[in-house]
Amino acid sequence: MSDKTTTPQRVGVIGLGAMGLGTATFLLESGLDVTGCDITPKACRAFESRGGHSVGSPAALAEHCDIVLLVVVNADQVDAVLFGEQGLVGRMAQGGLVMQCATVAPSFARRLAERLEAEGLQMLDAPISGGAAKARDGQLSVMASGAEAAFAKAAPVLDAMAATVYRLGDEPGVGSSMKLVNQLLAGVHIASAAEAMALGIRMGLDPDTVFDVITHSAGNSWMFENRIPHILKGDYTPLSAVDIFVKDLNIVHETGRELALPTPVAASALQQFTAAKGAGFGREDDAAVIKVYQRLSGIALPEAANDDGEA
Numbered sequence: 414m415s416d417k418t419t420t421p422q423r424v425g426v427i428g429l430g431a432m433g434l435g436t437a438t439f440l441l442e443s444g445l446d447v448t449g450c451d452i453t454p455k456a457c458r459a460f461e462s463r464g465g466h467s468v469g470s471p472a473a474l475a476e477h478c479d480i481v482l483l484v485v486v487n488a489d490q491v492d493a494v495l496f497g498e499q500g501l502v503g504r505m506a507q508g509g510l511v512m513q514c515a516t517v518a519p520s521f522a523r524r525l526a527e528r529l530e531a532e533g534l535q536m537l538d539a540p541i542s543g544g545a546a547k548a549r550d551g552q553l554s555v556m557a558s559g560a561e562a563a564f565a566k567a568a569p570v571l572d573a574m575a576a577t578v579y580r581l582g583d584e585p586g587v588g589s590s591m592k593l594v595n596q597l598l599a600g601v602h603i604a605s606a607a608e609a610m611a612l613g614i615r616m617g618l619d620p621d622t623v624f625d626v627i628t629h630s631a632g633n634s635w636m637f638e639n640r641i642p643h644i645l646k647g648d649y650t651p652l653s654a655v656d657i658f659v660k661d662l663n664i665v666h667e668t669g670r671e672l673a674l675p676t677p678v679a680a681s682a683l684q685q686f687t688a689a690k691g692a693g694f695g696r697e698d699d700a701a702v703i704k705v706y707q708r709l710s711g712i713a714l715p716e717a718a719n720d721d722g723e724a
Contacts, residue, residue, distance in 0.1 A: 422446060422569050425478035427471055427494050428515075429456035431652055432541065433484035435548030436574050438463045443551065443573035450474045450494075471495070475504035480570055481511050484541070487660055488517045491525065507533035510566045514541045514555075516596055518664050519586040520671065526559070526585035537563040538585035540592035543576075544639075545652055552576040556595070558587035593668060596661040597679045602636035603658065603699050604682035610641055611706035620645055620715055640700040647717035649697040656695040658686045658702075 422445050426437035429451040437460055441447040449460040449467040457467035468474050471494045474481065481501060483491055491513060495502050501511070511534055513522060526536040537559040547553050551574050557564070558581045564571075571578045581587040609632070613623040624641050627633050643649060662683035669676040685702050692708060694701040707714055 423479045425474045425481040428484035429460050431545035432548045435545050439551040440573050441465050448477045470499040471501045472499040472504055475501045482514055484514045488521045491515055502532050510535045512537045512539045514539050516592050516661050519589040522589040523586040535563045537567050538588035540588055556588045556591040558582040559585055593665055597665045600658045600662045601682045602634045604685045606637040607703035614712045643698050643700040645715050647715045649701045651698045653699050654696055655689045655699050658699055659690050
């Protein structure tokens with residue numbers, strides 16, 4: 414990609430959660446004219462505190478923007494912000510571009526592009542990966558597919574928000590297909606990291622030592638290195654919640670069923686996240702999947718330090 418210098422564009426970001434807020438902030442700092450949107454007033458205030466302008470509904474956003482990024486949770490939210498009572502469609506100017514960044518089924522992405530085209534809007538199927546920190550630094554990976562015209566219109570935004578943009582094809586759905594491959598691996602790696610740490614603790618190993626040894630050994634993974642520190646600190650503040658992987662691994666399962674392709678390892682990870690949700694941990698960080706093992710075997714997990722630095 415080119416450097417981060419861009420010409421001003423009218424950009425909207427719907428969904429000011431961990432990823433959306435970071436992305437909106439970096440786009441703003443890159444010289445783009447950015448309007449944020451979230452149904453939660455607290456999220457809107459967070460963006461405003463960083464110098465941005467925000468509105469409370471997609472309808473109010475539509476008139477301000479030529480390009481809108483959807484950084485929401487699921488397909489139902491995508492549908493609502495586009496076609497709901499306060500949706501963008503019918504209010505956004507013809508020729509406008511919707512960048513669909515949520516994790517959705519490839520079949521949904523394809524149907525969505527057709528619906529938007531019928532309304533005179535373009536769509537780039539553009540799921541994102543990298544987490545809140547990389548969103549804030551404009552270092553995301555974007556797995557994108559769509560028409561050449563959609564890529565051209567999105568270029569200033571993609572240049573600003575991403576370290577790497579993978580152009581995967583000219584049809585929506587390909588980007589979402591690639592994101593599912595990523596989410597299968599991410600979910601499995603988090604679940605297996607939690608299981609490995611639970612085994613180590615159950616065998617009497619020191620958790621910090623397990624982390625040190627594994628991160629310097631062949632069994633390491635990006636997710637082990639990234640998520641296990643949450644467990645070691647006893648801090649399950651959600652950066653990516655258990656509920657997200659219940660959703661995403663369900664999409665993997667359903668897509669596999671559509672294709673008559675079994676996904677048994679992903680299915681096992683899904684069961685662990687579902688168990689964590691059922692135990693009341695759905696809104697905690699996805700590393701909280703380890704608490705399933707705590708419930709089953711009584712292992713003692715590290716506790717959060719108090720204000721005095723004591724556990």
